[in-house]
Amino acid sequence: MKIAVLPGDGIGKEIVAQAMRVLQALGESFEYEWADVGGAAYESAGHPLPEATLKLAKEADAILFGAVGDWKYDTLERALRPEQAILGLRKNLGLFANFRPAICYEELVGASSLKPELIAGLDILIVRELTGDIYFGQPRGRRSSPDGAFAGAEEAFDTMRYSRPEIERIAHVAFQAARKRGNKVTSVDKANVLETFQFWKDVVTEVHAAHYADVTLEHMYVDNAAMQLVKAPKKFDVVVTGNMFGDILSDEASMLTGSIGMLPSASLNDRKQGLYEPSHGSAPDIAGKGVANPLATILSAAMMLRFSLDRAEQADRIEAAVKMVLASGLRTPDIWSEGTTKVGTEAMGDAVVAALA
Numbered sequence: 001m002k003i004a005v006l007p008g009d010g011i012g013k014e015i016v017a018q019a020m021r022v023l024q025a026l027g028e029s030f031e032y033e034w035a036d037v038g039g040a041a042y043e044s045a046g047h048p049l050p051e052a053t054l055k056l057a058k059e060a061d062a063i064l065f066g067a068v069g070d071w072k073y074d075t076l077e078r079a080l081r082p083e084q085a086i087l088g089l090r091k092n093l094g095l096f097a098n099f100r101p102a103i104c105y106e107e108l109v110g111a112s113s114l115k116p117e118l119i120a121g122l123d124i125l126i127v128r129e130l131t132g133d134i135y136f137g138q139p140r141g142r143r144s145s146p147d148g149a150f151a152g153a154e155e156a157f158d159t160m161r162y163s164r165p166e167i168e169r170i171a172h173v174a175f176q177a178a179r180k181r182g183n184k185v186t187s188v189d190k191a192n193v194l195e196t197f198q199f200w201k202d203v204v205t206e207v208h209a210a211h212y213a214d215v216t217l218e219h220m221y222v223d224n225a226a227m228q229l230v231k232a233p234k235k236f237d238v239v240v241t242g243n244m245f246g247d248i249l250s251d252e253a254s255m256l257t258g259s260i261g262m263l264p265s266a267s268l269n270d271r272k273q274g275l276y277e278p279s280h281g282s283a284p285d286i287a288g289k290g291v292a293n294p295l296a297t298i299l300s301a302a303m304m305l306r307f308s309l310d311r312a313e314q315a316d317r318i319e320a321a322v323k324m325v326l327a328s329g330l331r332t333p334d335i336w337s338e339g340t341t342k343v344g345t346e347a348m349g350d351a352v353v354a355a356l357a
């Protein structure tokens with residue numbers, strides 16, 4: 001089993017280092033190969049996703065990814081910005097299904113900004129379509145407005161689009177995931193306004209009727225879903241939605257768990273090859289300070305063991321170790337609360353490695 005390790009930028013390097021220590025403590029004989037990606041690759045090779053990095057990612061069974069991006073690259077042309085690396089990996093590897101579990105650990109109930117009774121026992125799974133929608137739709141660009149009240153003025157535009165097969169395959173993923181959990185899917189759309197999402201709703205309804213009548217399906221507009229996620233988050237089981245709505249809702253859901261530093265993710269293609277990364281970005285505001293929470297990355301490594309490497313028992317070990325560490329009261333600053341012990345990134349990694357033993 002070969003794992004491509006792509007730490008990236010900012011806190012990416014710090015958190016991936018801790019996840020690697022945890023993986024290496026498992027005693028498995030995986031082969032690891034490191035490569036630059038994002039801003040780091042732009043510095044070393046002139047491109048955020050160099051050919052060599054893409055080749056390594058394609059050949060690997062799984063990819064452990066940190067995060068990319070830094071404000072200092074904001075003035076680069078779009079194709080050279082660090083964030084293009086993650087979009088390029090998703091597209092090139094066909095990683096269309098993004099799993100973002102939002103689980104509120106008992107020990108972190110107090111770290112969420114929501115009332116404890118709303119989030120205690122929370123366990124929802126956001127299934128986000130990852131290779132379509134407005135993030136990839138063509139055409140896009142800037143031009144002189146061809147019509148309307150501001151004809152002739154400079155304008156920018158993107159294209160929201162979804163094909164039937166793209167919606168069908170993500171719907172199958174969501175319904176199958178629901179069968180292993182609470183047996184309920186909430187499909188989030190904006191069918192009242194957008195043609196693309198009326199089509200989304202129609203196709204999800206068809207897939208449900210043809211194959212998954214045993215699973216409960218509800219449809220919800222994205223604005224309502226954003227509200228319900230903070231009003232009564234435990235009403236959700238599996239949420240399936242498009243790329244852009246999923247991006248926003250999963251960040252919202254992260255705060256239910258206490259911190260975005262707790263939220264892992266897996267992005268899979270139809271060959272079980274996957275890219276595993278924390279749901280957060282490179283956090284330039286805290287990079288280099290040794291305070292980033294490595295748990296989302298460590299939990300992403302656990303998802304990698306379960307989904308791509310057939311090592312479910314090792315994934316269980318890591319998740320149990322994380323729970324033990326939280327129960328012992330150790331907290332990075334983002335999840336710290338009165339009465340717990342504040343530690344940095346490396347000390348949190350030390351504690352998880354020790355708990356594994």
Ligand code: NAD
Pocket residue numbers: 011015066067068069070071083086260261277279280281282283284285286291292293294296334
């Ligand atoms: P961010 O997720 O990097 O940070 C948002 C806030 O959360 C910051 O205050 C940060 O300090 C905090 N935070 C994030 N991860 C944390 C952790 N592990 N521990 C403690 N606190 C944590 O989002 P942003 O600030 O909007 O973006 C920063 C850069 O990351 C941008 O360049 C953006 O494009 C990029 N980004 C990359 C990815 C990715 O690599 N997949 C995803 C999102 C954003």
